Amino acid sequence: MNQLRNRTRVLILLIAVLLLGAVGTGAVLHAADRTARRDQAQPGAPAVDSGDVSLQKPTSGRQLVFRNMAWGPHRDELTAVPADRPDGPRTASGVHCLRFHAAGGTGICLQAEHGALDDTYRAVVLDDHLKEKRSFPVAGIPTRSRVSPSGHLAAWTVFVSGDSYAGTNFSTRTSVVDVRDWNLRDNLESFDIVKDGRPYQAHDVNIWGVTFADDNTFYATLATAGRTHLVRGDLASRTLTTLHDNVECPSLSPDGTRVAYKKRVPGLPDDAPWRLYVLDLATMTETPTAEQRDIDDQAVWTDNGALLYALPGDYGADLWTVPADGGGAARRVTGAAVAPAYVG
Structure with missing residues (x-):
């Protein structure tokens, strides 16, 4: 029993x-089935195929290079399309970037390195064939990057603490490197500040969102005492001079006369406070663009007349454009894309 x-x-x-x-x-x-379906190109997603992507000036037209956000084997890779056919098939480079910008045959790529316990990040300077020239460890989450028109300088901003500009509990670190001699200005907060015509010092200073005029002069955001300011930076004299209030993530026009930026507008929600504006540097006159949605991006000028920027989309982000003079209307340029740069 x-x-x-x-x-x-x-x-x-x-x-x-x-x-x-x-x-x-x-x-x-x-x-596994879910992963396989995710890694396949989804219906409605742009066509993406491997190929050669270059930062050299094309023989005809211009290229638009950006981080591809469409699910599939090429997600997060730098991809290129003809600038006049931005919604067409994409050529994928195999180079992965979280943030990217390029000019003058130089690229700056902010990358994540996935470890067993935690992720680390680095800033990678790329040549005109997207080959790594040199890399620098960075102290936090990548958020902004820019290259000077000549390709001689590259800048990047990371969150040292926090992961959003929406609140006040964050700290940034912004660096500039000269790719000719690898002279690194590791932290622009060490520059002398001239605020309202007088020397200024404070423990709560943050700098972010560099945009270059040339190989010495740049513009950026300076935050202190709960307010943000547009500053003009001078690399040779290591100075930052305030020019205008309530400016974040500036982007200088190709002719150097205007700055596009996101501005906090009173009365908007705390988690969506920004609208896209353009500032005339000669008159300090502000012009709101026709884009009425919240913008948390550093816009790119398509030319002297229009802006390109990212908004949330089905695959993470889409690219949109709007005239810089306050007229017209915003329109979608392409989907599943972020961190664009024009080449040529």
Whole structure:
């Protein structure tokens, strides 16, 4: 009797083990199927194929290079399209970037390196064939990057603490490197500040969002005492001079006369406080663009007349454009894309 009872228990145990194994196998297969479907190009996503992507000036037209956000084997890679056909098929480079910008045959790519316990990040200077020239470890989450028109200088901003500009509990670190001699200004907060015509010092200074005029002069955002300011930077004299209030993530027009930026507008929600504006540097006159949605990006000028920027989309972000003079209307340029730069 006891022997029969023991055999019954063993049989029940064996059946339970088999059932648990079947459930586990099913879960693994289901997860693998979901991953496989995710890694396939989704319906409606742009066509993306591997190929050569260059930062050299094209023989005809211009290229638009950006981080591809569409699910598939080329997600997060730098991809290129003809600038006049931005929604067309994409050529994927195989180079992964979280943030990217390029000018003058130089690219700056902010990358994540995934470790067993945590992610680390680095800023990678790329040549005109997207080959790594040099890299620098960075102290936090990448957020902004820019290259000077000549390609001689590259800048990047990371969050040292916090992960959003929306609140006040964050700290940034902004660096500039000269790719000719690798002279690195590791932290622009060490520059002398001239605020409202007087020297200024404070422990709460943050600098972010560099945009270059040339190989010495740049503009950026300076935050202190709960306010933001547009500053003009001078690399040779290591100075930052305030010019205008309530300016974040500036972007200088190709002719150097205007700055596009995001401005906090009173009365908007705390988590969506920004609208896209343009500032005339000669008159300090502000012009709101026709884009009425919240903008948390550093816009790119398509030319002297229009702006390109990212807004949330089905795959993470889409690129939109709007005239810089306050007229017209915003329109979508392409989907599943972020961190654009024009080449040529």
